Amino acid sequence: xxxxxxxxxxxxxxxxxxxxxxxxxxxxxxxxxxxxxxxxxxxxxxxxxxxxxxxxxxxxxxxxxxxxxxxxxxxxxxxxxxxxxxxxxxxxxxxxxxxxxxxxxxxxxxxxxxxxxxxxxxxxxxxxxxxxxxxxxxxxxxxxxxxxxxxxx
Numbered sequence: 660x661x662x663x664x665x666x667x668x669x670x671x672x673x674x675x676x677x678x679x680x681x682x683x684x685x686x687x688x689x690x691x692x693x694x695x696x697x698x699x700x701x702x703x704x705x706x707x708x709x710x711x712x713x714x715x716x717x718x719x720x721x722x723x724x725x726x727x728x729x730x731x732x733x734x735x736x737x738x739x740x741x742x743x744x745x746x747x748x749x750x751x752x753x754x755x756x757x758x759x760x761x762x763x764x765x766x767x768x769x770x771x772x773x774x775x776x777x778x779x780x781x782x783x784x785x786x787x788x789x790x791x792x793x794x795x796x797x798x799x800x801x802x803x804x805x806x807x808x809x810x811x812x
Contacts, residue, residue: 670734682730684749685720687712688780690738706741713743738784740777750776778807 670686691708716733724731732749736742742750750772758768 672729680728680730682732683720683724684732684734685716687716687733687735688738688783689735690784692738705739706737706743709735709737709741709743709746712737713745736776736780738780740780742776775807 671684673682673684689708689712691703713733713735716735717731720733721731732745733743734746734749736746751769754765754769754772757763757772758765761768763771
């Protein structure tokens with residue numbers, strides 16, 4: 660498995676239990692707003708950039724993961740908040756499991772999952788913009804960490 664992770668086939672390995680396959684998840688965040696995407700269909704239709712990124716990841720990594728007896732799920736989202744179908748289904752699975760285990764129910768767990776993904780995407784975009792601001796990279800990480808530790812409220 661370490662070799663699969665070293666080759667970049669996975670950002671995350673989910674191991675649901677002994678009776679199921681382990682699943683490699685490749686997390687990708689794309690922007691339909693960059694110059695190379697604006698003139699393409701991916702930049703003109705909501706969610707298309709994420710869907711195209713997911714297709715590219717499947718073509719690149721699915722065969723290697725399957726050969727290693729692992730499942731593969733691309734988790735592609737764009738900076739505008741859209742995700743491909745696999746990403747949405749994976750978040751639904753997380754939310755159902757979190758809702759069951761916490762007793763909060765699916766709706767509350769779903770909001771929590773979406774909020775955390777949104778915060779992570781916003782933090783990633785902000786980190787790319789850090790050179791444009793006067794504060795240091797560490798200051799922004801401290802702000803994001805304190806926000807997340809407070810429960811994203």
